Amino acid sequence: xxxxxxxxxxxxxxxxxxxxxxxxxxxxxxxxxQPSPGGQVYxxxxxxxxxxxxxxxxxxxxxxxxxxxAEARQTDGITWRMASSVWDIRxxxxxxxxxxxxxxxxxxxxxxxxxxxxxxxxxxxxxPGWTLPGVMSIGAAQTLFKDSGLLPEDGVxxxxxxxxxxxxxxxxxxxxxxxxxxxxxxxxxxxxxxxPLLARATLGAAPQIAKGLRLRAEIKxxxxxxxxxxxxxxxxxxxxxxxxxxxxxGGERHIETSLLLVHDGVISNTHASMxxxxxxxxxxxxxxxxPRLDDHGRTSRDRIWVxxxxxxxxxxxxxxxxxxxxxxxxxxxxxxxxxxxxxxxxSDRKALQRLATLRQFLDRQYPPVxxxxxxxxxxxxxxxxxxxAGDIRALVRSGCMGPNQLRAFCRAGMGPCMGRQCxxxxxxxxxxxxxxxxxxxxxxxxxxPLKPVSLAELANLEDADP
Amino acid sequence: MFKRSSEIRNxxxxxxxxxxxxxxxGESVAAALFAAGISGFRYAPENASLRGPYCMIGxxxxxxxxxxxxxxxxxxxxxxxxxxxxxxHSGLPKPEAES
Numbered sequence: 001x002x003x004x005x006x007x008x009x010x011x012x013x014x015x016x017x018x019x020x021x022x023x024x025x026x027x028x029x030x031x032x033x034q035p036s037p038g039g040q041v042y043x044x045x046x047x048x049x050x051x052x053x054x055x056x057x058x059x060x061x062x063x064x065x066x067x068x069x070a071e072a073r074q075t076d077g078i079t080w081r082m083a084s085s086v087w088d089i090r091x092x093x094x095x096x097x098x099x100x101x102x103x104x105x106x107x108x109x110x111x112x113x114x115x116x117x118x119x120x121x122x123x124x125x126x127x128p129g130w131t132l133p134g135v136m137s138i139g140a141a142q143t144l145f146k147d148s149g150l151l152p153e154d155g156v157x158x159x160x161x162x163x164x165x166x167x168x169x170x171x172x173x174x175x176x177x178x179x180x181x182x183x184x185x186x187x188x189x190x191x192x193x194x195x196p197l198l199a200r201a202t203l204g205a206a207p208q209i210a211k212g213l214r215l216r217a218e219i220k221x222x223x224x225x226x227x228x229x230x231x232x233x234x235x236x237x238x239x240x241x242x243x244x245x246x247x248x249x250g251g252e253r254h255i256e257t258s259l260l261l262v263h264d265g266v267i268s269n270t271h272a273s274m275x276x277x278x279x280x281x282x283x284x285x286x287x288x289x290x291p292r293l294d295d296h297g298r299t300s301r302d303r304i305w306v307x308x309x310x311x312x313x314x315x316x317x318x319x320x321x322x323x324x325x326x327x328x329x330x331x332x333x334x335x336x337x338x339x340x341x342x343x344x345x346x347s348d349r350k351a352l353q354r355l356a357t358l359r360q361f362l363d364r365q366y367p368p369v370x371x372x373x374x375x376x377x378x379x380x381x382x383x384x385x386x387x388x389a390g391d392i393r394a395l396v397r398s399g400c401m402g403p404n405q406l407r408a409f410c411r412a413g414m415g416p417c418m419g420r421q422c423x424x425x426x427x428x429x430x431x432x433x434x435x436x437x438x439x440x441x442x443x444x445x446x447x448x449p450l451k452p453v454s455l456a457e458l459a460n461l462e463d464a465d466p
Numbered sequence: 467m468f469k470r471s472s473e474i475r476n477x478x479x480x481x482x483x484x485x486x487x488x489x490x491x492g493e494s495v496a497a498a499l500f501a502a503g504i505s506g507f508r509y510a511p512e513n514a515s516l517r518g519p520y521c522m523i524g525x526x527x528x529x530x531x532x533x534x535x536x537x538x539x540x541x542x543x544x545x546x547x548x549x550x551x552x553x554x555h556s557g558l559p560k561p562e563a564e565s
Contacts, residue, residue, distance in 0.1 A: 033543060053471065122521065131515060131517060131528075133506045133517060133518030134505050136520050139522070139523070143542075147493075147497065147522075148494060148497035148501075150468045150469070150471070150501060151469055153467060153469055175471065239506060240506060240518075258467050384527060385512055416538065420525040421525055421526045421527075452538055
């Protein structure tokens with residue numbers, strides 16, 4: 001199969017780009033691991049389009065995803081490759097070759113341009129006991145909610161910080177579920193130094209700021225114990241979670257629960273852009289690696305672009321705007337005679353700037369939780385290979401220079417997740433222990449295959465060229 | 467831990483460690499197991515500790531199970547089909563699972 005553009009990721013960024021490009025006449029393929037489009041934010045939007053109860057609980061920001069997905073579905077010229085993993089990204093002379101895995105069969109898609117719209121992932125939240133069954137991320141529970149209508153039972157405990165903590169608590173309350181407590185690591189109000197930015201964010205994005213305050217008010221109205229400035233948490237249990245201990249206002253407290261949901265903001269999912277060999281830089285404001293991009297979203301590799309939260313966290317609304325802008329950039333790359341649309345570019349970029357100011361405020365209000373950034377030595381960091389924070393620190397003290405050497409010493413990042421889950425945490429722990437900047441420590445070198453692929457699946461390779 | 471917000475519409479029968487479970491046709495295997503009250507999906511090969519889904523978006527691989535004899539399946543991505551036989555992933559060499 002040979003395309004003008006192959007987009008990896010069918011979330012708001014990828015969908016918006018696909019619509020724009022297809023309308024300009026380009027041959028577009030959109031690839032996603034999920035069976036239906038929408039990404040994580042609009043997960044299962046098509047199937048839930050008529051699910052009145054669920055839509056009511058999740059709220060209008062989720063409900064609007066169905067319209068975007070429907071628009072993309074109705075646009076001619078988009079080839080859909082859902083339920084497909086990309087395991088190989090191979091830059092070639094005149095474009096790029098992608099290896100796909102769909103239902104046990106491998107195939108190849110060739111495209112003149114490849115756009116990575118791989119979105120966000122939750123920042124890892126290592127703390128003692130976080131590998132116990134019954135501890136998971138808030139995003140994971142929200143995915144179960146959107147994708148399968150599964151609800152946590154009463155007594156669930158929410159911990160961490162950031163907008164998703166408040167949003168999910170309010171969504172649970174709307175669905176009639178009462179969390180036992182919200183263990184909030186953030187302070188209740190913005191620090192005085194962050195107030196000017198809050199004022200600017202409110203000017204440009206008043207509905208979003210108002211929504212945040214409303215969500216917190218709903219938690220309070222429901223009588224849920226909402227502790228601010230929690231300092232640390234630990235999960236306890238033999239084969240599954242049964243108790244959470246936490247430190248608050250100088251005292252140790254505990255709660256009995258079988259489900260603890262944790263969140264510490266989201267970071268760009270750079271696994272694919274790293275595997276493609278694109279240059280990345282450490283973004284101090286977001287405390288994450290981000291691909292190095294020009295104004296249009298071009299990476300350091302020819303014909304490979306990055307779009308949406310995978311480029312830098314700005315959220316779903318921004319991803320749609322960015323998709324429109326990039327569609328015009330790529331259309332001009334494909335056909336230089338395509339007329340410029342400076343007016344639209346300008347108005348989209350202006351709207352984007354307002355959302356960027358909001359994000360800047362959020363990044364400063366919710367910097368990574370210190371207790372998760374520098375967890376105690378007994379905390380598992382690499383879940384796959386059971387490598388502890390103390391193991392990593394000891395190796396740094398004995399002279400280990402960076403994540404790639406660390407891998408050779410203790411196998412951290414070499415399990416099935418290939419460092420997706422632990423990479424960000426390992427880099428920050430190593431930097432602190434070595435007393436160096438994160439940018440000096442570097443990140444895991446990511447190699448293909450991007451997803452585990454068996455020899456049998458490789459032997460099934462079919463060339464999908466028409 | 468988790469409960470369904472609505473009744474199963476298209477019920478199919480699957481098994482986990484030989485125990486029969488009713489599940490929604492086409493839902494994620496992870497959702498089906500959670501709804502049946504199961505939270506431990508695999509044993510970590512390094513220290514045999516029990517693990518369960520953490521991220522639900524295909525990143526963490528903590529939800530790995532064995533499906534119809536095939537190891538290394540991500541329960542968050544695999545979809546339920548009638549008759550699926552699911553077992554905990556042990557991560558340890560198991561000749562019968564390799565065929």
